Amino acid sequence: MRRFLLLSALALALAACSGHTVHRVEVDLLSFVPQGNRSGELSLDNLILRARFPDDPGGQPVPVPGAEALLGGRIGLKIRLENTGTTPASVDLKVRLGPANDTDIYDGTGGDILAQSQSLSLNPGETQTLDLSLELQPNTPAFNLVKSGNFRIGAELSLSGEKVRYELTQGEVVLRLKLFNLIPNP
Template sequence: MKRLALLLSSLVLAACSGHTIHRVEVDLLSFIPQDQRQGELNLLATAQVFFPDDLAGQLVEVPGSEALVEGKLGLQVALKNTGTLPSTLNLEVRLGPESDTNLYDGQGGDYAAIQQSVYLNLGEEKAVTLLLYIQPDTQAFDLIKSGRFRIGARLNLAGDKVQYTLTEAEVVLRLKLFDLIPNP
C-alpha cells in the first residue's frame, strides 16, 4: 500500500512540475554604473546618450532560454526640460545578436525593438515607460530564445536642455524548463 501511495504521489508531482512556468528576471539597470544613469542632454554638448555607454550594448546570457514561453522588456526614464525651449526626445531600445559590435548602425542583425518620441514643454517633467511584450513568432522572441543577445538603449535630444534619470531597465522571461527534458 505504501508503494502504491508513493507511486501515485510521484506521478502527481511529475504532472504538476511538467506544467510549471519559471520566471527569470534580468535587472539590466545593474549593468549600468550609477553615475551613467542620470545626466543632462544639451544640444551644444551632448545631444544623445547610450545605456550602457558602449555601442555594442550589454551582452545578456539566459541559460535555458530555449524553453522560453513569453516575456517582456521594460525601460523607464524620468525626464525634465530644464532649457529655454520646448524639446523632443527620441527613446529607443535596440536588440541584436551576440556577435553584433554596434547595436545602432542597422547592420549585423540589430534592430529597434521599441521606439517612442516624447515632447516636453518648458519646465515639464515626465516619466516615460517603454514596454515590449515578447511573444512567439517575433524577432525579439527568436533572438532571446537563442540564449545570448545584446541589448542597448539610446536617448536623442532635439531641443535645448533636458535632465534624464534612468529608473528601470529589465527583462522578465517566462520559461517552461521541463520542456528541456527529452521525451523517451
C-alpha cells in the first residue's frame, strides 16, 4: 500500500510539472539556402544590387505543428559583409513574413509583412557583421503569422554603393511552445 501511495504521489507530481513545461523548437534556415547561394557579391558594376534568401520570391514555407500553443520566439540572421569597393556603402537587410498561400512575400500584398529591417554602413575595405534579431511577441503581426501554423519567411539584402561581398552565416527561427495548452479544458 505504501508503495502504491508513493507511486501515485510521484505520478501526480510529474503530471503537474509537465503542464508547465515549455518546449523549444529550432528551425535552421541555413539548411534551406543552398551552399552556393549563401555568399556572393552585390555590385554596381554587374547590376546585382540585391540578394534574397532563399532566392524564391515566395520565401521559404515553414510549417509549425502545434503553433496554437506558441508563447513567443525569435528570428535571427547574421550576415558577414565586406566593402570591396572604393567608396562607402550602405547595406539594408529586410526580413519578411507571409501567409502560406502568398507567392511573393516581397510585394506587400496578400498578407505579407516587413517583420524587421536593419542597415549597416561600411567604409572601403571595412568588414562587419550585420546581426538581425526579431523577438516574436504575442499580438504582433509577426507573432500572429507564425501562430497560424504555416507561414513563409524570406530575407532580402540590398546595396547602396559600389561593391560589397556577403556571407550568410546564421539563420534561425526559435519558438517556445507550451504543448499542454493544446489539451482542451472541460
